[in-house]
Amino acid sequence: MLSIGSVLRRASLIGFPIGSPAGIVAGMIENVTKAPRSPRTPDEWENYFDLRWRVLRAPWNQPRGSEKDERETDSEHFMIVGPDSSALAVGRLHFNTPAEAQIRFMAVDPQAQGHGLGSLVLRECERRARAAGATSIVLNARDDVQKFYVRHGFLVVAPGETMFSAIKHVRMRKEL
Numbered sequence: 646m647l648s649i650g651s652v653l654r655r656a657s658l659i660g661f662p663i664g665s666p667a668g669i670v671a672g673m674i675e676n677v678t679k680a681p682r683s684p685r686t687p688d689e690w691e692n693y694f695d696l697r698w699r700v701l702r703a704p705w706n707q708p709r710g711s712e713k714d715e716r717e718t719d720s721e722h723f724m725i726v727g728p729d730s731s732a733l734a735v736g737r738l739h740f741n742t743p744a745e746a747q748i749r750f751m752a753v754d755p756q757a758q759g760h761g762l763g764s765l766v767l768r769e770c771e772r773r774a775r776a777a778g779a780t781s782i783v784l785n786a787r788d789d790v791q792k793f794y795v796r797h798g799f800l801v802v803a804p805g806e807t808m809f810s811a812i813k814h815v816r817m818r819k820e821l
């Protein structure tokens with residue numbers, strides 16, 4: 646389970662001269678291959694699910710395992726891989742019908758947020774959905790993250806569920 650934080654801690658333990666964490670993270674992001682792709686190795690898969698859990702579940706005290714659902718095996722998984730197989734950004738695509746795709750579990754490592762990685766994962770999901778013949782794509786967005794999806798052309802179409810009695814969601818949709 647490697648996060649950017651643990652990569653930085655390892656670097657400082659072996660005496661690697663690290664500067665400001667923000668500068669180091671920016672440098673790391675600069676140097677990784679930013680094309681989102683499916684995890685390949687057991688370590689990448691572990692880090693892929695771990696990032697989901699750390700960003701989307703742990704802050705609400707949800708147990709390990711709650712970061713997965715019943716659609717994992719028939720979904721497409723996207724990850725931007727960082728140093729040591731760490732996960733910088735992840736997202737998942739599945740199909741509700743041949744015409745309608747759905748994105749779930751979008752998450753970016755907290756230290757890597759705001760550097761465009763989430764946008765790259767979202768665009769790759771859209772590209773794959775379009776290539777597979779979907780004509781629209783839906784997602785349930787946290788109320789406070791709507792702006793991110795609106796910037797990518799999604800519109801709010803309905804209220805969504807409230808998860809863990811705390812996080813309000815809205816249903817959003819984009820015609821492809």
Ligand SMILES: CC(C)(COP(=O)(O)OP(=O)(O)OC[C@H]1O[C@@H](n2cnc3c(N)ncnc32)[C@H](O)[C@@H]1OP(=O)(O)O)[C@@H](O)C(=O)NCCC(=O)NCCS
Nearest residue numbers: 751752753758759760761762763764786787789790792793
């Ligand atoms: C939401 C998230 C996936 C976006 O990925 P990212 O790599 O940080 O975003 P990008 O750098 O590609 O895009 C940044 C833009 O998106 C918007 N944005 C990003 N995170 C946002 C947030 N939490 N709230 C509102 N807007 C946000 C900003 O408007 C920013 O635009 P700007 O450049 O005009 O300031 C990521 O921040 C994240 O994992 N957040 C926590 C988990 C989460 O909320 N996941 C989504 C569940 S629906």
